[in-house]
Amino acid sequence: MMNRDELLKIISVLDFYALDLQLYLNTHPTDRDAIQKYNNVVKRAKELREEYERTYGMLTPQNISDSPWRWIENPWPWQYKFNFDLEGDECNVDL
Amino acid sequence: MSVMWIYDKKLQFPVKIKRPDPRMARLIITQFGGPDGELAASLRYLSQRPSMVTPMAKATLNDIGTEELAHFEMIQSMVAQLTKNASIEDIKGSGYEPYYVDHGKGTYPVQAAGTPFSAKYFQSKGDPRTDLYENLAAEQKARSTYEYLLNLADDPDVIQPLRFLREREIVHFQRFGEALRYVQDYLSDKKRFSYGKMKK
Numbered sequence: 649m650m651n652r653d654e655l656l657k658i659i660s661v662l663d664f665y666a667l668d669l670q671l672y673l674n675t676h677p678t679d680r681d682a683i684q685k686y687n688n689v690v691k692r693a694k695e696l697r698e699e700y701e702r703t704y705g706m707l708t709p710q711n712i713s714d715s716p717w718r719w720i721e722n723p724w725p726w727q728y729k730f731n732f733d734l735e736g737d738e739c740n741v742d743l
Numbered sequence: 744m745s746v747m748w749i750y751d752k753k754l755q756f757p758v759k760i761k762r763p764d765p766r767m768a769r770l771i772i773t774q775f776g777g778p779d780g781e782l783a784a785s786l787r788y789l790s791q792r793p794s795m796v797t798p799m800a801k802a803t804l805n806d807i808g809t810e811e812l813a814h815f816e817m818i819q820s821m822v823a824q825l826t827k828n829a830s831i832e833d834i835k836g837s838g839y840e841p842y843y844v845d846h847g848k849g850t851y852p853v854q855a856a857g858t859p860f861s862a863k864y865f866q867s868k869g870d871p872r873t874d875l876y877e878n879l880a881a882e883q884k885a886r887s888t889y890e891y892l893l894n895l896a897d898d899p900d901v902i903q904p905l906r907f908l909r910e911r912e913i914v915h916f917q918r919f920g921e922a923l924r925y926v927q928d929y930l931s932d933k934k935r936f937s938y939g940k941m942k943k
Contacts, residue, residue, distance in 0.1 A: 660753060667755075667810065671914065674802040675921035707752050724752070726820035728827070731757040734903060 653732040655700045659707075660732075662693035748809065755813040756907045758820040760900040765839035767901055768825035769855065770892060772842070774908070775818045776852020776860035779884040785811035787865035787881060791874045797929050800871065800922040804878075807915050814908055819850045821904060872930065875923040879916060886912035 650658070669686040676682060701707055705718045713719065723730040774780045788808030795801045826839070826848045834843055841857060852860035866877050889909035896902050 656753060657757075660755070660757070663751075664755060667806075668914065671803070671806055671810075671918050674806060675799050675918055675925065677799065708749050710749060719752075725754045726758075726816065726823050728759055728761075728824050731754060731759040731820075733759055734757055 652700075652704045655696060655704070657732045659693060659696050659700060662689050662696065665689050666693060748812075754817055754820060755810070756817060756904055758817055758824060758904050760821065760824040760898070762898055762900070763827070763829035763833055764825045764898065764901070765829045765834050765837040765843075767896060767898070768822045768829075769837070769839045769842055770895060771818060771825070771901075771905075772822050772850070772853060773855035774885075774888060774892070775815065775822060775850060777854030777888075778864040779881065779888045780852070780854070780860075780864075781811050781815040781818055781885075782852055782860060783864040784881060784885065785809075785815060786862065787867070788878065790865070790867040791878075794867075794869045794871065795874070795926075796871045797922070797925045799925045800875065803918050803922040807918065810911070810915075814911065817904055817908065821901065822850050823848075825901070871926045872923070875919055875926060878919045879923070882912045882916040882919060886916070 666686060666689045669682055669689065673679065673682055673686060697707060701711055705721045706713060709719050725731070776782055785808050788804045788811065792801060792804050792808070795804050829837075829839075829848075834840060842853070845851070854860075865881070866874070868874055868877070886909055889905055889912065893902060893905050893909065896905060
């Protein structure tokens with residue numbers, strides 16, 4: 649099982665991949681290969697996001713919470729502690 | 744999912760800066776509230792949406808305008824982390840003093856020279872072609888700004904997110920260029936515009 653930073657890193661990579669494809673598809677709406685890629689990336693990101701949220705807390709408030717309310721948990725993304733280290737690390741994700 | 748926009752509790756690209764550097768914070772803040780910064784970019788594109796034509800160009804404005812808010816948050820995180828553990832001795836002589844006197848270690852949208860953010864930094868002209876040309880120029884100006892910041896940066900923790908943000912300006916420039924070609928085709932000859940049954 650992946651730890652919190654590993655999971656967050658892969659979700660960040662996949663979400664970025666999806667966003668970049670989204671912008672591309674806005675101006676290439678008939679590119680079937682890119683749509684297929686987009687669909688695969690979004691599905692994988694969704695699974696990993698659910699796994700992350702079960703253990704490490706809510707990424708968006710549109711989700712169920714234990715008590716006490718988990719949305720307010722520290723750290724927040726602008727804090728040093730929240731973020732994972734990229735140093736010397738290539739992040740390749742299999743789809 | 745019932746509301747727009749939804750906050751996603753993570754950064755688009757990680758910001759993890761170990762070493763305080765108020766000098767660099769004072770420079771990077773220009774991409775928070777300066778003329779070619781991320782706030783101006785986001786407000787520019789989101790403001791232009793209602794008068795845009797073609798589904799491609801509308802989606803492009805909407806989605807890049809949204810991504811810019813994520814960049815606004817990355818810049819804010821960089822400024823916050825560069826100053827959080829800075830001592831008064833670090834601040835003295837760093838160039839951060841004038842900002843410190845007005846805002847302490849808070850993040851406030853100003854340009855590097857201290858002028859507060861203004862809507863005067865962008866246009867929403869109501870003419871789809873004019874607005875897209877403005878946006879192409881804006882992406883180039885932001886790219887230049889990131890290159891100037893990179894020239895002045897020496898910490899890899901600072902360089903990595905700046906390089907990511909610079910690359911996004913190039914991708915956005917590309918996408919706006921494609922959107923402009925759709926808009927030009929649509930406006931110059933509606934019959935030549937061939938993507939399905941197009942509505943304005």
